[in-house]
Amino acid sequence: MTTSQVQKKLQVRQLRKTFGDLVALEGADLDLADGEFLTLLGPSGSGKTTLLLAIAGLNEPDSGEIHIDGRLATFLPSYKRDIGMVFQNYALFPHMTIFDNIAFALKMRKWPKDKTTEAVERVLEIVQLPHVATRYPRQLSGGQQQRIALARAMVYEPSVILMDEPLGALDKKLREQLQLEIKRLHKELNIAVLYVTHDQEEALVMSDRICLMREGRIEQLGTPTELYFRPRTLFAADFLGEAN
Numbered sequence: 001m002t003t004s005q006v007q008k009k010l011q012v013r014q015l016r017k018t019f020g021d022l023v024a025l026e027g028a029d030l031d032l033a034d035g036e037f038l039t040l041l042g043p044s045g046s047g048k049t050t051l052l053l054a055i056a057g058l059n060e061p062d063s064g065e066i067h068i069d070g071r072l073a074t075f076l077p078s079y080k081r082d083i084g085m086v087f088q089n090y091a092l093f094p095h096m097t098i099f100d101n102i103a104f105a106l107k108m109r110k111w112p113k114d115k116t117t118e119a120v121e122r123v124l125e126i127v128q129l130p131h132v133a134t135r136y137p138r139q140l141s142g143g144q145q146q147r148i149a150l151a152r153a154m155v156y157e158p159s160v161i162l163m164d165e166p167l168g169a170l171d172k173k174l175r176e177q178l179q180l181e182i183k184r185l186h187k188e189l190n191i192a193v194l195y196v197t198h199d200q201e202e203a204l205v206m207s208d209r210i211c212l213m214r215e216g217r218i219e220q221l222g223t224p225t226e227l228y229f230r231p232r233t234l235f236a237a238d239f240l241g242e243a244n
């Protein structure tokens with residue numbers, strides 16, 4: 001293993017995924033550095049979720065490789081990958097308290113009780129909801145529930161956090177508030193985040209780099225400034241550039 005592989009939190013090489021005749025993903029190459037915020041952006045059906053689910057171990061690619069924290073993970077089961085996940089519809093368990101919802105992932109990993117309590121209390125502080133541990137999900141607002149989903153994804157300090165349209169179900173005001181919150185958490189904790197959205201503005205304000213996708217392929221990968229001012233194709237210009 002080379003040094004550069006160790007420093008990368010995530011490496012995707014030539015990933016391909018088909019559903020019958022449909023090529024959902026083709027030749028996907030991606031690197032995510034420690035502490036980087038990378039966004040997969042593209043219209044509906046461009047392959048963003050397919051790529052994220054392959055990294056999460058929730059769908060199996062036809063070919064290609066996935067390395068997480070320098071370790072080959074292409075065919076590891078999801079729970080053995082060092083990742084946290086926040087999805088739009090990744091619901092909390094309704095019959096469990098907020099504490100138990102967050103502690104669940106640690107219990108599955110056989111963490112001792114005292115360490116678990118400490119970690120859950122810490123992440124509740126981080127998402128600024130220290131007082132809700134004994135409540136149930138239905139007693140929280142949509143925005144609060146999504147912050148708990150964030151807390152749950154980061155409680156075991158995974159190498160990479162995957163987020164698929166985590167704010168998609170929220171109204172505009174709350175979405176903007178949580179965008180700031182996610183950015184703050186990302187900066188404070190220096191976690192590597194792979195984020196999915198179809199919202200150009202969200203991608204431009206949140207990302208260190210944007211990976212623009214089109215019909216299962218990576219169209220352009222670069223900083224928000226590069227994509228905005230120097231789109232390489234008409235599609236990129238149309239979807240994201242200043243001409244938009």
Ligand code: ADP
Binds near residue numbers: 019023043045046
């Ligand atoms: P995006 O997340 O960018 O909206 P997806 O990754 O969900 O795109 O989908 C990419 C393509 O793969 C689409 O054409 C979609 O219809 C297809 N697809 C995704 N998942 C499945 C599946 N489980 N079975 C069949 N086709 C699928």
